[in-house]
Amino acid sequence: MIDTLIQGILLGGYYAVIACGLSFMFSVMRIINLAHGSLAVGSGYGLWLLASRFGIPPFAGLLIVLPVMAGVGWLLQRYLLERSARGGALLPILTTFGLAIVIDNLLFEQFGADTRSLAPFIGSLSYDSWELPGGIYVGKLAILMMATAIALLGGLQFFLSRFALGRAIRATAEDPDTAGLVGIDARKVNALAAAIAMVTVGIAGAFLGMRATFDPYSGGPQLLFAFEAAVIGGAGSLWGTLIGGVVLGLAQSLGAQLHPQGFLIGGHIAFLLALFARLFLTGVAIVGRAGIGKIRLPLGSKT
Amino acid sequence: MRQQVRKTPPGETFLSAKGIHKRFGALVVLDNVDFSMGEADAVGIVGPNGAGKTTLLSVLAGAFPPSAGTVRFDGRDVTAQAAANRCRLGLVRTHQVPKPFSGMTAFENVLVAATHGGAASRDEAYESAVDSLTLCGMRGVANRQADTLGLLDRKRLELARALATKPKLMLLDEIGGGLTDGEAQELVGTILELRRRGIGIVWIEHIVHILLQVAERLICMDAGRIIADGEPKTVMGDAAVVKAYLGGTPA
Numbered sequence: 001m002i003d004t005l006i007q008g009i010l011l012g013g014y015y016a017v018i019a020c021g022l023s024f025m026f027s028v029m030r031i032i033n034l035a036h037g038s039l040a041v042g043s044g045y046g047l048w049l050l051a052s053r054f055g056i057p058p059f060a061g062l063l064i065v066l067p068v069m070a071g072v073g074w075l076l077q078r079y080l081l082e083r084s085a086r087g088g089a090l091l092p093i094l095t096t097f098g099l100a101i102v103i104d105n106l107l108f109e110q111f112g113a114d115t116r117s118l119a120p121f122i123g124s125l126s127y128d129s130w131e132l133p134g135g136i137y138v139g140k141l142a143i144l145m146m147a148t149a150i151a152l153l154g155g156l157q158f159f160l161s162r163f164a165l166g167r168a169i170r171a172t173a174e175d176p177d178t179a180g181l182v183g184i185d186a187r188k189v190n191a192l193a194a195a196i197a198m199v200t201v202g203i204a205g206a207f208l209g210m211r212a213t214f215d216p217y218s219g220g221p222q223l224l225f226a227f228e229a230a231v232i233g234g235a236g237s238l239w240g241t242l243i244g245g246v247v248l249g250l251a252q253s254l255g256a257q258l259h260p261q262g263f264l265i266g267g268h269i270a271f272l273l274a275l276f277a278r279l280f281l282t283g284v285a286i287v288g289r290a291g292i293g294k295i296r297l298p299l300g301s302k303t
Numbered sequence: 304m305r306q307q308v309r310k311t312p313p314g315e316t317f318l319s320a321k322g323i324h325k326r327f328g329a330l331v332v333l334d335n336v337d338f339s340m341g342e343a344d345a346v347g348i349v350g351p352n353g354a355g356k357t358t359l360l361s362v363l364a365g366a367f368p369p370s371a372g373t374v375r376f377d378g379r380d381v382t383a384q385a386a387a388n389r390c391r392l393g394l395v396r397t398h399q400v401p402k403p404f405s406g407m408t409a410f411e412n413v414l415v416a417a418t419h420g421g422a423a424s425r426d427e428a429y430e431s432a433v434d435s436l437t438l439c440g441m442r443g444v445a446n447r448q449a450d451t452l453g454l455l456d457r458k459r460l461e462l463a464r465a466l467a468t469k470p471k472l473m474l475l476d477e478i479g480g481g482l483t484d485g486e487a488q489e490l491v492g493t494i495l496e497l498r499r500r501g502i503g504i505v506w507i508e509h510i511v512h513i514l515l516q517v518a519e520r521l522i523c524m525d526a527g528r529i530i531a532d533g534e535p536k537t538v539m540g541d542a543a544v545v546k547a548y549l550g551g552t553p554a
Contacts, residue, residue, distance in 0.1 A: 164425070167415040171404045177366065178402045182416035183390040183468050 003136045008253030009246050010138060012229075013146030014211060016245030018204035018222055019229035020152055021197040023241045026230070028173040028193040030089075031081055034096040036201060037223030038103040043069055043205030044118065044214050045107055051121040058118045058206055066202045073198030077191040100219055107216035118209030126210060145207050149245065152200060153238045160238075169193050228271040234278075247274070316375075317342040317503065318363065318394070318472055323372035325358050325527075332358045333369070334527035340520075342471065345504040347518030347535065349511060351547055354524040356507045357399060360474045363505070364396035365389045377471065391421050393471035397464075397478055399507075401457035405450035409441055409460050412449055413467045420468025432467050439463040439493055455486045462493060472503035479510045487513045511539065523547065 022036045033039075043065055050061040076099075084095040119126035125144075129137040160166035168189050172179040176186040208214055208222060225248065233244025248267050255266015319339035325332045332355045340346050348356050362369045365386035373382045376394050384392075404412050414432040422428035436445050439459040444452060452460060458478055465473055475494070479487040487510060494504060494517050508514040515521075521535040525547040531538045538544055 164415075164418040164428070167407070167411055168419055170407060171412075171415045174404045174406055175402055177386075178398070178404070179415075180386040181364065181366075181390060181396060182464055183387050183420035184415070185385075185387045185419075 002134070004253050004257050005250065006132075006136060006138060007142070008250035010142035010146050010249070011253060012242070012246030012249030013142065013149040014204075014207055014245070015225050015229040015248050016149035016242045017145060017152060017200065017207055019226040019233070019241045019245055020149070020156070020238070021200035021204065022223075022226045023230040023233070023238070024156065024200065025194065025197040027237075028169055028197075029077070029081065029085070029190050030173075031085065031092045031096070032227075033197075034093060034223060035099040035103060035219070036096075036226055037221065038100040038107075038219030039069070039072070039198065039201045040205035040208055040222050041214050041216070041219045042103055042107060043202040044209035044218075045111060045116070045216075047118055047206055047209060048116045048121075051118065058121050058210065062202070062206055065206070066199050069198040069202035070195040073194040073196070073201075074191045076198070077194035078187070081194070082187060082190065100223070104216055104219055111216060113215060115213040115215045116209070117213040118206065119211075119213075122210055141207075141211055145211070148203065148207070149242060152203065153242050156196075156200075157238050165189075165192065225267070228267060232271055232274040244274075315341065317344070317377060318505075319375045320359070320363060320369075321373050321375075323359070323362055323374070324370045325355070325362060325367075326370045332527055333362065336372075336524075336527070336529055338363075338522070338529065340503065340505070343498075343501045343503045345498055345517050345519050346506070347514040347521045348505065348507045348524060349509070349514065349521065349538075349544075350524035350530075353526075354547075355527040356524050357476055359524070360396055360476050360505070360507060364394065364474050366396075387419075390468050390470075391419075393421075393469070394474070395420070395465045395468050395470040395472075396474035397461040397476055399476040399480060401454075401461040403449035403452070403457055403460050403464070405448070407449055408446050409449055409452065409456070409463075410436065410445040412460055413463050416464040417467035417469075420470075422469070431469060435463040435467040438466065438496060440489065454481055455489075458482065458490065459493070462490070466497065466502075470502060472505070473497065475504060475506040475508075477507055477509065479508055479513050491516050 018040060022033060025031055025033050046065045046068065047058045047061045050056040050064060051058055056064070080095060080099070081092050084091040125141055128140040130140065131137055160170055168179070168184045169192070171182070171184060172186045172189045179186050179189070208218070229244040229248045230241055231244070232247050233240030233242065247270055251270030252263045252267040255262030255269070258266070316339045321337055323333050323336040336359060338359070350356050361367060363374060365381065365384055368382065373380055375381065376389065377392060379392070381389050381392065404415070407415070410432065413435050414428060417428040417431040417435070422431055436442055439462050441456065441459050441463055444456055449460060462478060479490055482490070491513055498504065498517065504517060506514060506518060515535050518535055520533065521538040522529055523531040523538055523541070523544045530543045530547060531541040
């Protein structure tokens with residue numbers, strides 16, 4: 001039982017990493033990025049390509065892939081999301097949905113249907129573990145992911161509260177027009193925020209490839225996990241995202257204990273319970289606070 | 304008519320709006336408005352509700368472009384410039400209903416303005432933020448979350464945040480609205496201090512006796528037009544102004 005809890009919590013680390021970018025983009029640009037999972041898979045393929053073709057190990061490959069992802073985020077916001085956002089709240093969602101399909105199929109065309117993994121390129125890290133008293137084993141990779149999640153979310157939190165650009169992002173998230181009145185270029189700030197979000201997506205893609213296998217259509221499930229973790233944690237709150245990831249990981253692990261096929265169901269149940277509890281208590285489905293400020297999604301617009 | 308791009312010498316037109324039209328669909332809100340003022344002038348704008356005062360301010364500040372007409376500021380044509388650029392040039396506005404960044408403290412609100420509104424360095428931004436808060440009497444509430452502030456403090460924050468961008472000209476929209484006389488009087492003190500620092504003011508205000516303590520020139524608008532412009536006492540006595548105020552609105 002304790003083993004299940006520990007594994008569940010550590011699994012939450014991965015979910016927090018992948019949910020981080022989704023909830024960051026939602027809270028700053030108010031865009032629910034349905035291409036989130038596909039972009040993460042794209043980053044996974046990028047690392048796989050570097051490793052298998054050029055012999056660059058994945059951790060070194062991140063030095064190349066993450067700046068590329070940042071660039072992708074910038075361009076995406078500047079040329080796609082910003083334009084579609086002018087057409088109302090629904091259009092960006094549809095745009096990212098379409099983008100996900102495009103990315104998935106481009107990956108399919110390029111890499112075929114074979115499942116890939118980064119595990120062969122990271123030596124023993126993919127299966128090494130530490131033994132805890134009581135005969136419990138914790139994977140080194142799982143610990144690394146949890147540590148990364150905490151560092152990433154803590155770093156973002158610190159960045160948002162202590163840095164001029166971070167404050168500009170918070171101000172823009174709250175009110176882009178008023179931000180303009182005090183000299184903030186909201187377009188630039190949003191593009192930078194998208195770049196930051198995509199860097200976290202790139203990291204999530206790396207972990208996806210290291211801890212499991214992926215294929216061109218793996219984006220959907222990853223998006224679902226990210227979305228569930230973000231909503232459970234209250235999208236827009238950074239530390240909430242970590243909690244959301246942990247709750248999701250715990251629910252899946254416990255679900256798997258109860259029934260062989262209970263892994264996904266456990267997560268979905270936790271997601272729905274959190275959603276309905278919040279709807280029932282506050283009347284809004286997704287509430288972000290603390291970290292970045294108050295973002296409310298009106299009832300019925302999504303979820 | 305085109306001027307060279309240069310800094311405005313004293314005594315010449317600093318901010319000007321020529322032939323401004325603003326339509327929202329079929330509704331004409333500004334109808335061929337011409338307006339100009341010199342550097343460090345203090346201009347008051349009065350007029351009944353719906354006269355187009357706030358719209359004029361928004362066009363001057365760059366919240367939205369005019370349907371027709373040009374806006375020049377400090378020797379430049381800024382008609383196509385976004386609000387953020389005008390702010391960095393020194394033209395900043397405040398809102399009638401204060402719009403603080405409510406998830407941030409009062410200090411952060413002002414600091415973010417100081418940083419992006421034109422400060423050269425972090426230290427300068429910090430100093431400018433502290434100075435603005437002090438000038439607006441907000442040191443005591445500097446670390447409170449903006450959404451916990453009362454109305455007077457929100458109005459002051461609006462002023463402090465605009466001030467922190469080191470403006471040459473501030474556009475104030477009903478900053479005294481909803482305040483008690485005593486509170487409004489305090490704001491007048493702050494605004495007079497801004498004048499002493501050489502910052503130009505355009506101030507929309509319904510509370511005329513407050514406005515007249517600051518304004519050297521008064522403009523009265525009605526139905527999208529400027530109907531009177533000149534020395535405050537003269538304007539207030541103008542027949543058209545009296546008619547606009549007393550003739551059109553139920554008391």
